[in-house]
Amino acid sequence: MDLIPEPAPNIRQLLAFYLEAGVDCALTEAPVDRLSEPDAPIAPVPVRETTPARPIREVPAATPAVPRSEIAPPPEAAIAIAREAARTAPTLEALCTLLENFEGCALKNTATRLVFADGNPQARIMFVGEAPGRDEDIEGLPFVGRSGKLLDRMIAAIGLDRSKAYIANVIPWRPPGNRTPTPQETQICLPFIQRQIELVNPDVLVTLGNPSTQTLLSTREGIMRTRGKWFDYDTGTRTIRAMATFHPAYLLRSPSYKRMSWQDLRAIAKALEQTVSPSS
Ligand code: URA
Secondary structure (H helix, E strand, O other), X not given: OOOOOOOOOOHHHHHHHHHHXXXXXXXXXXXXXXXXXXXXXXXXXXXXXXXXXXXXXXXXXXXXXXXXXXXXXXXXXXXHHHHHHHHHOOOHHHHHHHHHHOOOOOHHHHOOOOOOOEEOOOOOEEEEEOOOOHHHHHHOOOOOOHHHHHHHHHHHHOOOOHHHOEEEEOOOOOOHHHOOOOHHHHHHHHHHHHHHHHHHOOOEEEEEOHHHHHHHOOOOOOHHHHEOOEEEEEOOOOEEEEEEEOOHHHHHHOHHHHHHHHHHHHHHHHHHHHOOOOOO
């Protein structure tokens, strides 16, 4: 069967096809033919005995389409490994190193680099978004693209800047083509961001947009209902005040919601004024 359509697509049409399929960046300089990679030996598989008994037959080694180092453990195992690993990280640096070496989330294989955090780990306020996009993947820092510029203005609206705020994402690797992270990917990354929040220990946690809010504040309500309300976030060692507000990318698409967002920010500023930090 011939799979190449007639007439054969030109380069422009092929690129348009890739873009539509979510392939919007090159991972390496040269193409890699996964199908021609050498066989990885696999253990002989015993074949069930029948009557009369036959000798155990060895099944020929199969060719994995993905190199073994890129095969993540099954989601349930990865979640358990992530929980155990994140729990043991004594510092943010240790947590970052753990994530650098963590093989449980396949997003790591398609991302350029880990996007751990930006800002001040001593900050009294922490913002958490969903996942890095293209600009963040290139720079290795959260919220540096267009929505990052708006986040900077939101932070400035409460009299702060990145030197007085800490910024991270629920997912620290860019999903290919900016697709929505799967529920499994979110669950695998969740113990790490939870530990990150516990270690930063801010007075106020701000979740940006629906995915971050629903994941961290354990609610199924949409952002229109959750925004502007105070939640208790239990870090495991302390309960901190948390508020959801619109994701800056959403505000770029729907600027009429900026007014509500400024209301949320005013409430956040007031809470910061009222909250006395344990370290101050
Ligand atoms: N959107 C996010 O949720 N996080 C980023 O870091 C950038 C865009």
